[in-house]
Each structure stands twice: as C-alpha cells, then as structure tokens.
Amino acid sequence: MLVAEAYSLTGQFENAYHHYTLGLKEKTTVEALFGFGLVALKVDEAQAAIHALEQLKDMDADFVSLYKPLAEAYEEEGLYEEALAAVKEGIAKDDTQVELYVLAGRLSERQHEKAEAIQYYKEALLKDQWSQEAVQRLVKVYEQEEEDEALIDLLQNQADEYPDPDSLFALAKAYHRQEAYEEARQLYEETYPLLKHRAAFVKFYVRFMLEEGKRLSALKALETFRAHTSEPLDDELEMLYEDLLDER
Template sequence: MDPIAEALDLYEAGNINEAVNHLMENAKEISEQEQFSVAELLQQWGFLEEARRLFEELYRTYPIDHQIKFQLADIYIDLEMDEEALSLIEEIEPDDPEYVDALMIFADIYQSQGLNEVAEQKLIQAKELQPENPLIDFGLGELAFFNGEFQKAIDCYERIEPHADQFPMVNILERLAECHATIGNWEQALVYYQDLDLKEPDQLFKYGYTAFQMSRYDVSIKAWNDLIDLDSDYTSVYPYLAQAYEEEGLLEAANDILKQGLKKDEYNLELYITLARNEKKQGHIEHTKKYLKEAIALDPSHEKAIEELYSIYEQNDNWDDALKLVEELKKFEPYPEILDWRSAQVYNELEEFDKARNSYEKAYLTYHQEADFLKEYGFFLVEEGKMEKAVELLNEYLKQNPEDQETIEFLERTQG
C-alpha cells in the first residue's frame, strides 16, 4: 500500500498526527509528483509548516515551476509571510501565460495587508487580460463583499452565478442573499434564501430576519424554530422569534419562547425587556415590573429598562417607588444621565423642591437642547419665582416648538 493511501486511512480513522508523521517520514521515498500531492494534502489538512517544507524542497529542485510557486505563495500568505510570497510571484513576467494567476495571488497578498485598492487594481488588470474568467470575478466579488461594497459584490456574483459549482468553499447564492439583504433589497434576498438548502443556524437566522422585514412572519417563525431545533443555545434569536409571534397576535407563544430563552441564558437582558413589554401589552403590570427589575439588577445602567420601569411608576403616580428606583440607581457610578432628570421630576412631585432644583441644574448640563426638558424645567423655575431664567428656557423651547400657543400666551402674560 502506498504511503499516501496509508496516511489517508490513518487520517479518516482519526489518527491525524500519525497520518502526518507517516507522510513526512516517507516523503523522500516517493516520486516528486507524489511529493507534490503529499504537500497539497498537508496544506488541506492545515499542517502548513510541514507543507511549506515540502514545497520549498520542490521549489529548489524546480525553480521555474509556476504551480509550485503558486502553492508555496498561498502557504506563505496563510503564514503571514507576505514578503516571501511577493518575492516568489514577482519572478513571473507579464508575458508569461500564467501571469493572470500571479496577479490574483498579488491581490490576495495586498488584501491580506489591508491594501484593498491595490488588490482591486491587480484584479482589474487580470480581468482586462481574461475578461471571461469567473475566478477573477469571484475575487472581485469577495473583495467588494468584505469591503462592504455590496452592490459591487452583487454585480460580480451575478456574473459567476452560472459557474457557482466552481466555488465549493463559498455559496454564491448565499452571498447574493446576504448582499441584497444588507442593502435592503429584502424581496430579492428572500428569493435567494428560498433557493438555498439552509442547514446552518446563521443561515436560518438571516433567512428569518429577511422574511421578517417583508412581514412574512410565518416564514420567520418557521425558520427561527428550525434554528432553535438545530441549536437551542443560539439565544439571540429568541427575542426576534417572540416579536414574530407578537406580530401574528400570538402573545402567549411569544412569552413562552422568551421564557424558554431565559432557561438557556438567564443573563440575557433583551429577553427580560421583551418579556416585560409583552406582559405589559397583556395588562400584566406586576409581571412587567418583575422582569424589568431583573433586567436592571443585571445591568443598573440599562437606560431602556430604567425608563420602562420609571414610566410605569409615573403613569400610576407611584412616586415613592420611583424615588426608591432613582436613588438606588444613582449609587452606581457612572449612572445614566437620564436619572438626573427623572430624580428632579420625582423630588418635584414629592415637594422636595431643593433636591428637585439641584437635580434639574445637573440635568440641564446634558439636556439643555432637549425641548421637553426645557419646557419642564422652565415651568419649574416659574414656580420657584426665578422668572428671568424661566423665560430664557421657555423661549429656547419655543424655538423648537413655535406652535405651542399655550406657552406663547403664558410668556406674553408674564412679560406684559
């Protein structure tokens, strides 16, 4: 049995190190053509140093063999030995039949260095020489994709779509779906996703999200449930799936999926906040407060949860609990600046006017351009008898809301 076949048997049996050692030990006993195959195999398995040593030996024997240069350059790129890769490929002259392949490797090297414009220039130069070569369009498409130029990537991928089977490492249809979705072409993205055999959680998530944008909540629900069946620890999907159920009017199903998510990730803030929102829609205020408090306990600076809980206290004139909330959270440094404004409101309602004044003054540093704050603080100062400052703030407020006739009339009476 030849060494390559024996190594393959060892590799398939899970004896990977033995397979590699067997190849290296027998490398000098086999033909040079077989050495090339061994080096390729090692490269495919990820043993780049071992593959590099074999290709370097072959290169010393055959210094003008471009295929050996290309393989070795690929390994150098993966090993971040860009200078060595460049020096190899620079040996290939523009009049060489394989110069286009050299240009594509140049593009890989420059892209790995973050020199995307130079990489693109090399690929464009290659395309001028071979305009129908799908490998060049693929290279241009990948470069544009990873550079965030999604429309440009779409143009390239559409040209090579008929040759998609030539690129087994990348699913061209999935790339097209993702590009269209990223730039908001949801309908076209959905068409591509529906043509894919989706078996990976990330694929199913993106498919469900695309369908959600098209208000195809039934499709989203199926895709995201399939995702959970594949990977129930993919906890970021639970709030989205709950929202899809909610859009379909299935609030109980939404709550069930959120509670299922919390069993997988009890520290997921978004799950608590979404669950609280759903409970509030069903009129379950105590449950709403419970989940918001749990979210705030996990992150005392989470402004969204704080504001939701505060608004419940405010709507129910529950100022004692509101006071307890703001004073407890202001013990944490740094706390969200909104708490200065909210504490001013609480103190004002509880007639602790000195504390309210101090809180308004502090909040003014942050919210001096916020219309609602300017009006509220302005009328507080009216009650305090500080008319000059109050008029100044209310005039600032009216610059943003010139249609507020009630405030205009108040100022006219005051100034008159």
C-alpha cells in the same frame, strides 16, 4: 448559504432573503434557518421568520439564540402571548440573556401587566445594572404608575453614571412631586441645556421656576423655546408667557 450570509453581513437583506430561500430548498440546517429567520425580520417577513424559527426549534430547542427573534416575529404579527411564551422558553434555556428580560418586560407592558413588566426589568438590571434599555423602560413604567420612591431609588445612585436626559427629567419630576425641592432644582437646572427645546420639559421647568419665585428664569426659558423651535406653546404656557412679559 455562503452567498446569503455575505449579503446579510453587508446589509443587502433582500438579496440575502432570496439566496437563503434557494439554499433552504436544497439543504436545511439550523444555521441556515436561524440566518433566514433574522433576515426575514429585516425585510418585514415576520410570518416567514416564524415558520423558519419554529422549524429550527423543532430541530434543536437548545439553540438559545432563536428565542429572541422568534418572539420579535410573533410581536410583529401581534401575537403577544406567543411572543411572551417564546421569551420565557428562552430564559428557561439561558437565564443570562439580559435582552430577553427586557423583551419580556416590553411584552408584559403590551398586555397591560405592569407588575410583571417591572419584575422583568428588575431581573434585567440584576444581570446588568447598567442596561440602558432596562433602566429607561423601568423609569417609564414607574412614571406611569407614579411610583416616585421606586423611581428615585432606581436613579439617584445612577445619575452620575447614567446621564440620560429623559431619565434625569423623570427623576426631577419625582423629587418635585415628593417636595424634595433642592434635589429637583439641581436636576431641572442640570437637564435644562439638554431639553430646553422640548415643550414637555419646558412646561415643568417653567412651573418649577415660578414656584421658586424665579420669574425671570421662567421667562427666559419660554423666550428660548419660542426662538429656537417651531413647536407652539400650549395655551397655559402662552398665557404665562404673556403675563411674564407684562411684568418685565
């Protein structure tokens, strides 16, 4: 198994997979099954990973590290209920693993269980309030559900410590919808240098600038976008661009 482990550590997963397969024919240990399961996922052999990790669970259900890759293998096969069940087993064995709560949230989203997903992401943040993946995923769910107050409550105290531009953009939109214009203005302007080449951001930014009566700022944003990206403006922005040009 040492050869397989060495290949795995150096990223040579195909070779590692081959040597784990040979080694497991001679001797089956929980460590070898776990290593094989991880490598099988790396080489897109989800079914082999499931077989190995289920065998490992039968041998030692308290081997808590097995549950995340087992759930991920189930997920790869589209077995979302089995994946979520595996995550829940893992949490029951060790409730300190933040990544299990995040994975449970993602799997709940796949099954359109938004309320459950939100709860899992919140649990992840109780374990680690700066978990970037938990914050990002929770922000997306809040946006989809238009839960502006919850989104604002989540991010307003984290903005300085958590300068993720997509989350700041989401916060700006939430303030905008809630008619908290000063806060929205500050965040749009703060985020502009980071997202000025992204069409979705430019659309909201331009709309806000126009609402604020800052037509020159809106025109400059559209000109910058056109000059530095190959992505075309949508029909609405193209019409706005032409109208603003005519006014200049």
